[in-house]
Amino acid sequence: MSTATDRRVPDDQVVPGETSTPPGGRSGREALSEMSNPHRARAVKDVVAKVVMWAAFFLAMVPLVWILGTVVAKGFHMLTTATWWTGNQRNINSDDFGGGARHAIEGTLQMVGFTALIAVPIGILTAVYLVEYGRGRLAKAISFTVDILSGVPSIVAALFIYAVWVTAFGFSRSGFAAALALVLLMIPVIVRSTEEMLKLVPNELREAAYALGVPKWATVVKIVLRTAFSGIVTGVLLGIARVMGETAPLLILAPYTKNFQRDLFNGNFPTLPMMINQDRGDFALATAAERMWGAALTLILLVLLLNVIGRVIAHFGAVKK
Amino acid sequence: MSVSRISALGAIALSGALALSACASENNGATPGAGSTAAGSTAAGDCFSGDLKAEGSSAQKNAIDEAIKAYQTACADANIDYQPTGSGAGIKQFIAKQVDFAGSDSALKTEPKDGKIEADDAKASCGTEAWNLPMVTGPIAIAYNVKGVDKLVLNAEVAAKIFDGKITTWNDPAIAALNKGVTLPATPIKVFFRSDESGTTENFTKYLKAAAPDAWSYETGKKWTGKGEGKEKSAGVATATKGQDGGITYVELSYAQQNQLPMAQIDTGSGPVELTAESAGKTIATAKQTGMGNNLALKIDYATKEAGAYPIVLVTYEIVCSKYADAETGKKVKSFLKTFASDEVQKGLEAKGYAPLPTEVATKVQAAVDAIS
Numbered sequence: 001m002s003t004a005t006d007r008r009v010p011d012d013q014v015v016p017g018e019t020s021t022p023p024g025g026r027s028g029r030e031a032l033s034e035m036s037n038p039h040r041a042r043a044v045k046d047v048v049a050k051v052v053m054w055a056a057f058f059l060a061m062v063p064l065v066w067i068l069g070t071v072v073a074k075g076f077h078m079l080t081t082a083t084w085w086t087g088n089q090r091n092i093n094s095d096d097f098g099g100g101a102r103h104a105i106e107g108t109l110q111m112v113g114f115t116a117l118i119a120v121p122i123g124i125l126t127a128v129y130l131v132e133y134g135r136g137r138l139a140k141a142i143s144f145t146v147d148i149l150s151g152v153p154s155i156v157a158a159l160f161i162y163a164v165w166v167t168a169f170g171f172s173r174s175g176f177a178a179a180l181a182l183v184l185l186m187i188p189v190i191v192r193s194t195e196e197m198l199k200l201v202p203n204e205l206r207e208a209a210y211a212l213g214v215p216k217w218a219t220v221v222k223i224v225l226r227t228a229f230s231g232i233v234t235g236v237l238l239g240i241a242r243v244m245g246e247t248a249p250l251l252i253l254a255p256y257t258k259n260f261q262r263d264l265f266n267g268n269f270p271t272l273p274m275m276i277n278q279d280r281g282d283f284a285l286a287t288a289a290e291r292m293w294g295a296a297l298t299l300i301l302l303v304l305l306l307n308v309i310g311r312v313i314a315h316f317g318a319v320k321k
Numbered sequence: 322m323s324v325s326r327i328s329a330l331g332a333i334a335l336s337g338a339l340a341l342s343a344c345a346s347e348n349n350g351a352t353p354g355a356g357s358t359a360a361g362s363t364a365a366g367d368c369f370s371g372d373l374k375a376e377g378s379s380a381q382k383n384a385i386d387e388a389i390k391a392y393q394t395a396c397a398d399a400n401i402d403y404q405p406t407g408s409g410a411g412i413k414q415f416i417a418k419q420v421d422f423a424g425s426d427s428a429l430k431t432e433p434k435d436g437k438i439e440a441d442d443a444k445a446s447c448g449t450e451a452w453n454l455p456m457v458t459g460p461i462a463i464a465y466n467v468k469g470v471d472k473l474v475l476n477a478e479v480a481a482k483i484f485d486g487k488i489t490t491w492n493d494p495a496i497a498a499l500n501k502g503v504t505l506p507a508t509p510i511k512v513f514f515r516s517d518e519s520g521t522t523e524n525f526t527k528y529l530k531a532a533a534p535d536a537w538s539y540e541t542g543k544k545w546t547g548k549g550e551g552k553e554k555s556a557g558v559a560t561a562t563k564g565q566d567g568g569i570t571y572v573e574l575s576y577a578q579q580n581q582l583p584m585a586q587i588d589t590g591s592g593p594v595e596l597t598a599e600s601a602g603k604t605i606a607t608a609k610q611t612g613m614g615n616n617l618a619l620k621i622d623y624a625t626k627e628a629g630a631y632p633i634v635l636v637t638y639e640i641v642c643s644k645y646a647d648a649e650t651g652k653k654v655k656s657f658l659k660t661f662a663s664d665e666v667q668k669g670l671e672a673k674g675y676a677p678l679p680t681e682v683a684t685k686v687q688a689a690v691d692a693i694s
Contacts, residue, residue: 090393090400091389091390091393091394093383093386093387093390094382094383094386095383095579166417166419167417172418172419173419255374255376255402255404256402256404257372257400257402258402259400259402261400266372267372267374267400268372268374268402281379281382281405281554281556282556282579283556283560284556284559284560284563284576284579284580285579
């Protein structure tokens with residue numbers, strides 16, 4: 001690593017020298033053709049690098065644009081139908097046109113909101129402990145556990161909750177059970193992102209607070225968390241975006257219903273990913289396929305909307321410089 | 322512009338359907354005696370409010386969706402959900418008390434399999450005997466997709482060899498012998514099977530085993546044991562076949578119709594039989610009841626040689642507790658299944674690719690549903 005950097009340094013130093021040297025004055029190391037026009041070689045390198053960079057950029061953009069384009073093109077007109085934002089899928093069978101997605105939109109928001117309600121405090125407080133208080137074995141153990149938790153596949157989290165909540169405790173599958181699995185997936189994302197944000201808060205701020213006689217807890221609440229606020233919000237939103245489209249826990253723990261359902265604790269629960277999954281089963285039918293794309297676009301828009309809201313909160317909540 | 326036109330069309334279609342169903346129920350009310358358990362009348366007087374959860378066979382999804390629609394239209398406070406996750410999953414969730422009743426393409430097993438006897442587990446879970454109620458008969462189509470071949474005749478032996486990978490091209494002499502005058506291409510045969518545990522697979526393999534025991538040496542069961550490429554659920558195999566020239570699969574009639582796939586005629590020994598609700602019904606009528614009393618498990622004679630009988634059929638059951646621990650749940654199940662078994666709903670299923678229950682069976686099912694508590 002270091003040797004590579006070292007070698008590059010002299011080359012870089014040669015470059016500015018070259019520009020000032022007249023064409024004829026270049027060393028014999030260079031090929032004859034390049035000697036006739038020293039700018040050309042660099043121009044070619046520049047163009048090649050640019051082309052490669054842009055090609056890589058477009059290559060990375062292809063799937064994104066493709067996915068968004070397909071979903072918007074196929075799903076947009078469902079969103080403009082009269083019942084999409086107000087109705088549910090009750091009595092709409094797979095070969096019937098239309099119906100609404102409101103039950104699933106509300107269900108997804110409610111479930112994710114509930115998940116965030118549990119996961120965000122736990123996640124942020126864990127991060128505060130790890131950065132501000134935690135020393136020694138316990139902190140290491142917690143940090144290690146969070147690492148493991150962040151590597152747990154969603155299906156494993158779902159099966160774990162199924163084993164505990166349904167098999168061992170004997171409860172029914174419900175929206176709440178799925179929310180528990182989502183909590184497991186959301187906590188590590190929030191801990192890690194909050195931790196990074198808290199580490200970015202300059203130590204001088206803490207020291208200044210202590211110097212003024214502010215107790216530690218007040219320093220954490222009023223100075224550290226306040227300074228890192230916008231970053232924490234971004235982290236929370238990343239966590240929400242992570243769990244919002246998560247399907248495995250829903251498949252196992254929260255059977256879909258076509259009806260409105262606001263009770264997280266009893267009965268089946270409507271969510272957008274499950275609505276997509278339900279209609280995916282019949283996607284050979286134009287009516288079901290349209291609903292599937294519509295639900296997919298709605299989910300994307302929902303995540304987008306949350307991101308925008310988060311940006312706004314972060315913007316207005318940020319400490320004025 | 323086009324959007325508003327479509328939604329307008331939808332609205333018209335919807336109001337049309339409403340008007341039709343209104344007409345239908347009026348007609349039923351006016352006809353004395355016929356269909357004493359007609360959906361409208363039963364449900365209206367016997368509505369429950371709350372949730373009813375069911376899960377299981379994807380083969381009966383389109384049928385139960387219709388029944389749910391009929392019930393929910395009459396009963397505004399009732400929410401009925403059916404998860405089409407497959408017969409195996411449905412029975413497991415029923416035994417685990419996660420759903421109120423299960424849909425299954427085969428009756429609960431009475432012999433041990435993997436160390437468990439389904440019927441006993443279900444009985445233990447219910448506290449009383451669990452009943453198999455045949456509710457929908459679904460003919461299984463051998464659907465194919467070969468360019469230029471609109472009509473295809475197969476028999477059990479050739480079908481078994483195709484699904485076992487022994488016959489690999491469409492112009493194989495064995496197929497040609499059954500299809501004189503049809504030009505078969507040399508396209509390789511691509512078999513698609515159900516990768517999930519499925520009652521359709523079980524009934525199809527039972528047919529192959531019964532009608533061509535020499536050509537089909539595998540065990541019958543919910544898991545596919547032949548050759549080919551696995552796809553998930555009925556929709557998966559149907560869509561895969563539609564997208565593959567040379568493709569062939571076994572799938573319920575409704576899915577073959579939805580995907581506009583051509584279906585093979587079956588030569589049972591008394592001439593090729595086309596798949597219709599009627600020809601499938603003939604086979605069901607020859608079935609024997611194996612359960613006792615209200616437990617109406619049926620044994621289908623897949624090797625039937627009766628003229629005009631299409632032999633590959635499945636009977637899909639609703640698996641219920643004879644007496645529910647929670648009386649309220651029992652009432653809900655009974656009320657909904659009454660609608661499902663009613664003549665009106667059963668007749669409507671024909672348009673969805675199912676065959677109505679033969680009258681004799683339907684009467685028994687209606688009596689059994691009445692006995693649920």
